[in-house]
Amino acid sequence: MFRKLTLYIFLFCQPSALTYDTQSYTSVALSGSAYGIIGLSTLIALCYIIPAIFLIQFLGRKCQVKPLVLVFALIGGFFITGWLAGYANTFFHEWVTARLSSKNFFYRFEDAIMTPLVEEPLKLAAFIFAVYVVPTKSYKGLLLVAITAGQGFQISEDFSYILSDLPDGFSYTISGILGRTIGAVSSHWLYTSFLAMGLVLIWRSRQKLISSKYSLIDILCLWCFCSTLA
Structure with a gap:
């Protein structure tokens, strides 16, 4: 019953999340040249987004992960997590x-301070939601779900950066999305996968489901935060 209620709440939040993510694109405030920059930036971002999604789909079939759990993780990371992170x-x-x-210190290190405190817990929530609604127990499956949730958030953040960079002009916006596309090799999908799997191993070692020696993997949780602060 509670699982169904959680799913209904998730589906209920989707329209609000979709509106939040698209309202800037549908407003009359953008000029024709701005839409041109957005279009070109989107094409650049798709150079990694499309291969990443196909790779997740391929790995899902190979690891026998239910497609629905990956869909929930991707949507949760893209819409719900991105929407809540924006407000938070x-x-x-x-x-x-x-x-x-x-305020000088805070402005200088704001990203390093706020990201671990706001974004990482929200991405983890998308992961937990997906594996709760569609139970997944294998380590390969859990890892892939975590990667997918982080990837969804990464895509959402890329589009938000495109919009925030627009006022600074063509060169700044394009260079920004180029940098994020290249940096996508080691970005949110990696942070979320390390954090989620670290917590999974901690939980299972505490529940005696695996040998306690694996609790050394606890340091993987710290890796997420350290990589963000670096």
Whole structure:
């Protein structure tokens, strides 16, 4: 019953998330040249997005992972996590800056501070939701679900950066998405997979489902945060 309720809430949130992610594109505030930059930036981003999705699909078949759990992870990471992270980042930015007398340090390290505190838990929530609604127990399956959730968020963030870079002009926007496309090799999908699998191994070692020696993998959780701060 609770699993069905969770699924209904997820589906209910989709229209709001879709509206949030597309409202900037459907507004009349954008000029024709802006749409041209968005289109070119999207084509650049698709150079990694399409192969990544096909690779996830291939690995899912190879590892015998249910396609539905990957769909939920991708949608959850793209829409729900991206939507909530956008609001959460804005809220915490305004809340923190309103209480700091000297803001230079926070502005300099804001991304390193806010990302582990806001984005990583939300991406982890997308992973947990997917494996809860569609139970997955194998390590390969759990790893692939975590990768997919992180990939979904990564795609959402790429499009949000395209919009935020638009006011700085063509060169800045294109160079930004080029950098993110190249950096996609080691980005959110990797952070989420390390964090999720680290927590899975911690949980199973505590439940005596695996040997306690695997609790050394606990350091993988820290890797996610350290890589973000680096």
